[in-house]
Amino acid sequence: MIELSINGKDITVEEEPTAFLLDVLRNRLGLMGARFGCGAGHCGACAVLVDGEDKSSCILEIGNLRGRRVVTLEGIGSERHPHPLQTALIELQAGQCGYCLAGIIVGAKGLLDRNPDPSRDDVIEALNGHLCRCGVHLRVIDAVLLAAKRMREASA
Secondary structure, X not given: OEEEEEOOEEEEEXXXXXXXXXXXXXXHOOOOOXXXXXXXXXXXXXXXXEOOEEXXXXXXXXXXXXXXXXXXXXXXXXXOOOOHHHHHHXXXXXXXXXXXXXXXXXXXXXXXXXXXXXXXXXXXXXXOOOOOOOOOHHHHHHHHHHHHHHHHHHHO
């Protein structure tokens, strides 16, 4: 039995400690935002926040997450109440196929939680481990900066 918090809810998972978080999220908990990409922690498609840090869930063993806080895409916004990142990505059409966007949103959220006024270089560095095969990186960077600006204005 492994106790942890996922999207603000304390849960107990009955799973082998060596099971990967991505498999638990998708197959046990029905959280489909994190996606399988490379299976080696290099592409960012499976990104989640663990205690606020951008991590690849495909290589995280669930047993190492006891007592930790995990946030998936599902914990960031909803169709009814989208996060400013989601709104900006849609507005700037910063997605093609969309496969990578869940991980990108998670990584960008982690950045904005740490740094509400990132520079363009900060965004590039934070999303360096998130690959987009469609090539929309420039629009993604612009969307993250737009979301950051709107979030700062809303809190002022």
